[in-house]
Amino acid sequence: xxxxxxxxxxxxxxxxxxxxxxxxxxxxxxxxxxxxxxxxxxxxxxxxxxxxxxxxxxxxxxxxxxxxxxxxxxxxxxxxxxxxxxxxxxxxxxxxxxxxxxxxxxxxxxxxxxxxxxxxxxxxxxxxxxxxxxxxxxxxxxxxxxxxxxxxxxxxxxxxxxxxxxxxxxxxxxxxxxxxxxxxxxxxxxxxxxxxxxxxxxxxxxxxxxxxxxxxxxxxxxxxxxxxxxxxxxxxxxxxxxxxxxxxxxxxxxxxxxxxxxxxxxxxxxxxxxxxxxxxxxxxxxxxxxxxxxxxxxxxxxxxxxxxxxxxxxxxxxxxxxxxxxxxxxxxxxxxxxxxxxxxxxxxxxxxxxxxxxxxxxxxxxxxxxxxxxxxxxxxxxxxxxxxxxxxxxxxxxxxxxxxxxxxxxxxxxxxxxxxxxxxxxxxxxxxxxxxxxxxxxxxxxxxxxxxxxxxxxxxxxxxxxxxxxxxxxxx
Numbered sequence: 001x002x003x004x005x006x007x008x009x010x011x012x013x014x015x016x017x018x019x020x021x022x023x024x025x026x027x028x029x030x031x032x033x034x035x036x037x038x039x040x041x042x043x044x045x046x047x048x049x050x051x052x053x054x055x056x057x058x059x060x061x062x063x064x065x066x067x068x069x070x071x072x073x074x075x076x077x078x079x080x081x082x083x084x085x086x087x088x089x090x091x092x093x094x095x096x097x098x099x100x101x102x103x104x105x106x107x108x109x110x111x112x113x114x115x116x117x118x119x120x121x122x123x124x125x126x127x128x129x130x131x132x133x134x135x136x137x138x139x140x141x142x143x144x145x146x147x148x149x150x151x152x153x154x155x156x157x158x159x160x161x162x163x164x165x166x167x168x169x170x171x172x173x174x175x176x177x178x179x180x181x182x183x184x185x186x187x188x189x190x191x192x193x194x195x196x197x198x199x200x201x202x203x204x205x206x207x208x209x210x211x212x213x214x215x216x217x218x219x220x221x222x223x224x225x226x227x228x229x230x231x232x233x234x235x236x237x238x239x240x241x242x243x244x245x246x247x248x249x250x251x252x253x254x255x256x257x258x259x260x261x262x263x264x265x266x267x268x269x270x271x272x273x274x275x276x277x278x279x280x281x282x283x284x285x286x287x288x289x290x291x292x293x294x295x296x297x298x299x300x301x302x303x304x305x306x307x308x309x310x311x312x313x314x315x316x317x318x319x320x321x322x323x324x325x326x327x328x329x330x331x332x333x334x335x336x337x338x339x340x341x342x343x344x345x346x347x348x349x350x351x352x353x354x355x356x357x358x359x360x361x362x363x364x365x366x367x368x369x370x371x372x373x374x375x376x377x378x379x380x381x382x383x384x385x386x387x388x389x390x391x392x393x394x395x396x397x398x399x400x401x402x403x404x405x406x407x408x409x410x411x412x413x414x415x416x417x418x419x420x421x422x423x424x425x426x427x428x429x430x431x432x433x434x435x436x437x438x439x440x441x442x443x444x445x446x447x448x449x450x451x452x453x454x455x456x457x458x459x460x461x462x463x464x465x466x467x468x469x470x471x472x473x474x475x476x
Contacts, residue, residue: 008181013116014139015174019167020109021143029151029300030160040096050213051100055107058202064114064394073184076115080175082108091164114394122185131322134374138318141373145311152301197250200239207232212405260383263450269403270444274437276404277411294427309359313366321374330375331451337371338445345438
C-alpha cells in the first residue's frame with residue numbers, strides 16, 4: 001500500500017481509539033438505568049465499570065508488546081474485532097452477568113492506544129508524528145467527554161442498549177477499513193512474549209485495582225482489601241525480579257528508567273488521579289438536589305451538557321498542542337496542562353454556586369486535559385526506540401489509569417465518609433475532594449518540570465530518525 005494514505009490510516013486509528021475512550025465513560029451516567037433494567041443490585045452493577053477497568057489495565061501493556069513483536073496492524077485488527085464482539089454481546093445481554101463478561105471483552109480495546117501511537121510512529125513522516133499524536137490524543141481525551149455528554153440523550157431517546165449498538169456499527173466499519181488500508185508496520189521487536197511476565201503483571205494490576213474500586217463496598221479495613229494490597233505488593237516485587245532477568249521482558253525496565261519516561265509516567269500517575277476522579281464525581285455533584293444545600297438537581301442529560309465545555313476544550317487544546325509543541329516543547333505543554341487542571345479544581349472547590357461557574361471550570365480543566373494527553377504521548381514516543389513504542393505507551397496509559405483509580409478511591413472516602421440524614425454527601429466532602437484533586441494536579445505540574453528538555457530535531461536532521469540510546473542488555 002502506498003504510504004501517502006496517512007489520512008485514512010489516521011481516521012481508522014482515531015475512530016477505534018475514540019470509541020474505546022467513549023465506552024469508558026458512556027455507561028457510567030446510565031448505570032442506574034442498567035441496574036434497574038437488568039434487575040441487579042447496586043454492588044453487582046458496579047462490576048460493569050470494574051470489569052472494564054481491570055480488563056483494560058491487563059490487556060493494554062500486554063497487547064501493546066504483542067503488537068511490537070508480531071505486527072501492529074495484525075494486532076490492531078484483532079483488538080477491533082474483540083471490541084466489536086464485546087459491544088455486540090453487551091447490546092444483546094439478557095442479564096447483568098453477560099453484560100459484565102461483555103465489558104471484559106471490550107476492555108481488550110485498551111490496546112488501541114499504544115498500537116495507534118506505534119503505527120503513527122512507523123508509518124508517518126517524522127515531521128507529521130508529533131502533530132498526529134497530538135490530534136489522536138485530542139480524540140482520545142474528547143472521546144471520554146462524548147460519552148458523558150451523549151449518554152443521557154441516547155438513553156432518553158432510545159434505550160441503554162443503544163449505548164452499545166451505535167459503537168457496533170462504527171467499529172465494524174473501522175475494522176473493514178483497517179483490513180484494507182492500514183499498512184503493516186515494518187519495525188518489529190526481537191524476542192517473544194514472556195507469559196510468566198504477563199501473568200505476574202496481570203496479577204499485581206488486578207490485585208491493586210480491584211480493592212481500590214471495591215473498597216467503598218468491602219470497607220477499607222476489610223480482610224479482602226488489605227489482603228489484596230499485600231498480594232499486589234508481593235506480585236509487583238516478583239514481577240520486577242522476573243522482568244529484570246528475562247531475556248525477552250514484557251516491559252523493558254531499562255526503558256522505564258529513562259529520565260524522560262519515568263518523569264512523564266510520574267506526571268501521568270498524579271494527573272490521572274485528578275482527571276478520572278473529576279469525571280466520576282462532578283456529574284454527581286451537579287445532579288445533587290438543591291435541598292442538600294448545594295448542587296442543581298440536574299438530570300443525566302443536563303449534567304452531560306454542563307460537561308460540554310470540557311469536551312470542546314479538550315479537543316481544541318489537544319489539536320493546538322501539536323502546533324505548539326515544536327515551538328514551546330512537550331515538557332512546557334505538559335506542565336501547563338497539569339497546572340490548568342490544578343487551577344480549575346482549586347476554583348471548583350471555592351466557586352460552584354452557579355451552573356455557569358461549573359461549566360467555566362469544566363472548560364478550563366478540559367484545556368489542561370487536552371494539553372497533558374497530547375504532550376505525554378509525544379514525550380514517551382519521542383524517548384523510546386520504535387520497537388518499544390507499544391509497550392512504553394501502553395504502560396503510560398496504565399499508570400494514568402492506576403492514578404485515576406487511586407484518585408477516585410480517595411475522593412470517594414472524602415465525599416461519602418460523612419452523609420446527611422437524607423443519605424446525600426455534605427458539601428464539605430466535595431470541597432475537600434476537589435481540593436485534594438487540585439493538589440494532585442499541582443504535584444503533576446511540579447513532576448512535569450523534572451522532564452528533561454529534548455532538542456527538537458528538524459525533519460531533515462538525522463537526529464529526527466535516530467533511536468534513543470538504551471544501554472545494551474547484560475551478557476548472559
